[in-house]
Amino acid sequence: MAESTTGQPVADGKKPKLDLTDAEWLSSKEGNGDVQIAFVEGYIAMRDGRHPDGPALIFTPAEWRAFVLGARDGEFDLT
Template sequence: MTTDTAARGKVELDLTGAEWLSGSQGRGEVQIAFVEGYIAMRDGTDPDGPALIFTPAEWRAFVLGARDGEFDLT
């Protein structure tokens, strides 16, 4: 079930049973899941911890920013 708390701008998804994917063949720390039209991202070393929830537009902006080096520390 999806709960959209529009007043706070947050979406809460039931991630029970989500299929988590890793970009580094299971060795990476970041995992993503596609659930109910949203993208969830979590720390694979802490699967019971919190997950960030992105809309498709937010995810696209994140991926494009990462490709462009927007988040590089140097």
């Protein structure tokens, strides 16, 4: 298995498998805080706050930026 620039094993050839044990999870002050994010080793992790032991999605900074810009632009709004 290859290593990333952070020295972590690369799970899919693109992103490292991050240790989220001590991650500081953040929630929005609005809504009920079901979605939580954490900034870990230059990546952004996202999880369901109702199921904190479940899996987390890992985003590169470019992927996160595209997601945030899309959300701001209404790309994910339900019609």
